[in-house]
Structure formats: structure tokens, C-alpha cells
Amino acid sequence: MSVSDLQKRLAGEAAALRVEPGMVVGLGTGSTAAWFVKALAARGLTDLRCVPTSEKTADLARELGLPLTTLEDVSRIDLTVDGADEVGPGLALIKGGGAALLREKLVWEASDRCLVIADAAKVVPVLGAFPLPIEVVAFGHKATANRIMDVLIDHEIAMPARLRQADRGVVRTDGGNVIYDAKCQAIHDPVRLADDLKLITGVVEHGLFLDLADEAIIGGADGVELLTP
Numbered sequence: 524m525s526v527s528d529l530q531k532r533l534a535g536e537a538a539a540l541r542v543e544p545g546m547v548v549g550l551g552t553g554s555t556a557a558w559f560v561k562a563l564a565a566r567g568l569t570d571l572r573c574v575p576t577s578e579k580t581a582d583l584a585r586e587l588g589l590p591l592t593t594l595e596d597v598s599r600i601d602l603t604v605d606g607a608d609e610v611g612p613g614l615a616l617i618k619g620g621g622a623a624l625l626r627e628k629l630v631w632e633a634s635d636r637c638l639v640i641a642d643a644a645k646v647v648p649v650l651g652a653f654p655l656p657i658e659v660v661a662f663g664h665k666a667t668a669n670r671i672m673d674v675l676i677d678h679e680i681a682m683p684a685r686l687r688q689a690d691r692g693v694v695r696t697d698g699g700n701v702i703y704d705a706k707c708q709a710i711h712d713p714v715r716l717a718d719d720l721k722l723i724t725g726v727v728e729h730g731l732f733l734d735l736a737d738e739a740i741i742g743g744a745d746g747v748e749l750l751t752p
């Protein structure tokens with residue numbers, strides 16, 4: 524197992540210990556969240572109800588016997604545990620590397636507590652080295668991308684956002700949207716950028732998760748470290 528995988532696993536296992544019987548738990552998406560899901564299933568807690576943030580996580584949770592529910596069927600989620608692509612100052616995050624940002628944000632916003640889990644390499648002094656995912660409605664997405672570019676230029680970001688592709692062609696999210704990844708290098712005003720992106724018609728969501736995380740468990744060389752905003 525690679526060093527980063529080991530650190531992800533440590534963080535996921537530590538987070539699973541935070542879950543109590545009877546809780547409604549939000550299950551994040553990605554390789555770190557998968558460690559959490561496996562460790563949670565291994566605890567065999569009773570009366571859990573789990574809200575997955577993607578079809579992929581739902582499949583894993585189902586396979587491991589975790590009881591699933593949906594955001595429509597629960598009024599609140601007690602605790603959501605999810606990974607991140609970057610963890611910046613104040614626990615401002617970039618998420619969406621796994622294309623689940625919209626469902627993730629919906630689940631996070633319905634949660635009483637949100638716990639981020641990550642390996643140490645994800646902790647950064649300034650957000651933006653990881654390309655910022657922006658989820659866009661497929662209809663007219665090239666026109667929307669032009670308007671995203673205008674906003675990026677206004678934020679002194681010169682690189683155009685790139686349509687996310689995989690081996691099988693353009694990546695579609697679980698909701699059928701496409702993703703543009705914006706190479707920002709450094710995001711100096713994440714709050715203004717988040718607001719400006721949300722104002723563009725056709726932008727469904729972006730991967731800036733600001734003021735949402737309550738705590739982070741970071742896996743490192745010497746075990747786990749806790750971070751708070």
C-alpha cells in the first residue's frame with residue numbers, strides 16, 4: 524500500500540470511531556471515504572441509516588451491508604464524513620475530484636456535523652493547485668464555459684477551464700451533468716470566486732466547500748492529526 528493510501532486509511536478508520544449507534548450518517552465519495560465506509564461497516568453498529576453521496580459509494584455500502592436511505596427520507600444527517608482534494612486555511616476545501624461535488628454539497632449542507640478525512644499531502648497553505656471542479660448542465664455547456672472563463676479572468680486566472688474527459692469520453696456526473704476543471708494555481712478570494720461562479724446560468728455547483736467542515740482528520744506519518752477551522 525502506498526504512503527498516501529495508508530494515511531487515507533488511518534483517517535478513515537479514525538473517523539469511523541466517531542459514529543454512534545442510531546446515527547444518520549452521510550457517506551462521502553472517493554478513495555479516502557471508501558476506507559471510512561469499510562471501517563464503518565466493520566464496526567457492525569445497529570440502527571444506522573446512511574446517505575451516500577454517489578452511486579459508487581452506494582454500491583460499496585450496499586455490498587458491505589450498510590443500511591442506505593436517501594436525503595428525501597431523512598430530515599437531517601447527524602454526521603457526514605468525506606474526503607477532499609485540498610484542505611486549506613480555516614478548513615476551506617476543494618472537492619469534486621471524484622465528480623460527486625453536487626450530491627456531496629447537498630449532503631454536507633443537510634448535516635449537523637461534517638468531518639473531512641484526508642492524507643497529509645492534501646493540506647495546503649492556499650487553495651488552487653488542484654484544478655477546481657465546476658459542474659455544468661450539459662445543454663449549452665460550451666457557452667457556459669465561456670462565461671466561466673470571463674469570471675476566471677476577472678479573478679486573474681488565465682487558464683481556460685477544461686472539460687473533464689475519461690477513457691470513455693466526456694465524464695458525466697451521477698446527475699448527468701459535465702464537469703469543467705479550472706486550473707487556478709492560487710485562489711486568492713475563494714468566497715468571491717464561489718459567489719461569482721454560482722451566478723452563471725448553467726453552473727450547477729462548484730467544488731469550493733467554504734464554512735462547511737467542522738473538523739478534519741488528517742492521516743500522516745505519525746498517525747492522525749485533528750484540525751479545526
Ligand SMILES: O=C(CO)[C@H](O)[C@H](O)COP(=O)(O)O
Pocket residue numbers: 551552553554555556605606607608617618619620621622623624627
Ligand atoms: O470530492 C471528492 C469526490 O467528488 C473526493 O472526496 C475527493 O476527490 C478526494 O478523493 P480521494 O479521497 O480519492 O483522494
